[in-house]
Amino acid sequence: VSLTADAPGVAADGEARAGAVFAALGDGTRRQLWRTVVDEGPITATALARALPITRQAVAKHLRVLDDAGLVRADRVGRELRYSAPPGSLRAVSEWIDAADAAWAERLSRLKARAEAGA
Amino acid sequence: MTAPRIPTDADVELARVERSVRIDAPLDDVWAAIADPSALGEWLGGELHLDRPLGPGAAGELVAPDGSVRQLLVTEHRPGERLAWHWWDDDELSSVEITACPDGDATEVHVVEVVALARAASAPASLASGTIEAIDRTWSTALPSLAARLGRKLCAAPA
Secondary structure (H helix, E strand, C coil): CCHHHHCCCCCHHHHHHHHHHHHHHCCHHHHHHHHHHHHHCCEEHHHHHHHCCCCHHHHHHHHHHHHHCCCCEEEEECCEEEEECCCCCCHHHHHHHHHHHHHHHHHHHHHHHHHHHHC | CCCCCCCCCHHHCCEEEEEEEEECCCHHHHHHHHHCHHHHHHHHCCEEEECCCCCCCCEEEEECCCCCEEEEEEEEEECCCEEEEEEECCCCEEEEEEEEEEECCEEEEEEEEEEECCCHHHCCCCCCHHHHHHHHHHHHHHCCCHHHHHCCCCCCCCC
């Protein structure tokens, strides 16, 4: 069953984006990196590599995934790229919560109707 | 086929929904609609196919009317008390726990769904036995506190 099937008000692209967010944050290193960006951004990849026990190349790779998921944003300042977390970047998660909540409301309603009809 | 990558730290929980419903039917009748795979699938919103009777380790899929499929692995079944499973599609894996408590002649049903973080690229696409074992192993070793995280709801002692 898909959340969109149970909660038709939620756009499919929202679900796909939620998937990208879950996937991006499914890696412990990326979560740590993302939190550092949230706490200390705007911050450069070099500074992130200094702050975390991973290489500059690994930082760049993880930042690309976070960027694709919309969890970080890169702004050029002079010759540097500075990363920050855009406001509302976890909106996909709240969309998942809304969809799941609506889906369970429907499911429990069906369970109630079924059990009470058989009682 | 590899199992979803499940983070091992306590911050794995990304999202949670909880809902309760009071059903005017005795616990036995309510649980019959929860523990029977056919009835369970129906009110979940699809057709549930399991590879064995409902219980820990039972695996299968829930097929929605639109053809979309969600894989499912039962992790616990205490008749009349609690049913828990993990389910997932290409995008995410989440854990569901349903508990039921008698409330006079009625029954209070509580559901919690928690999103675990799974990489889309490594989410399982089939129910190969190795996959299920791998998921089970991952969850049992990496997430021993799943029940605690789900915030198990206990029935109040009868007055």
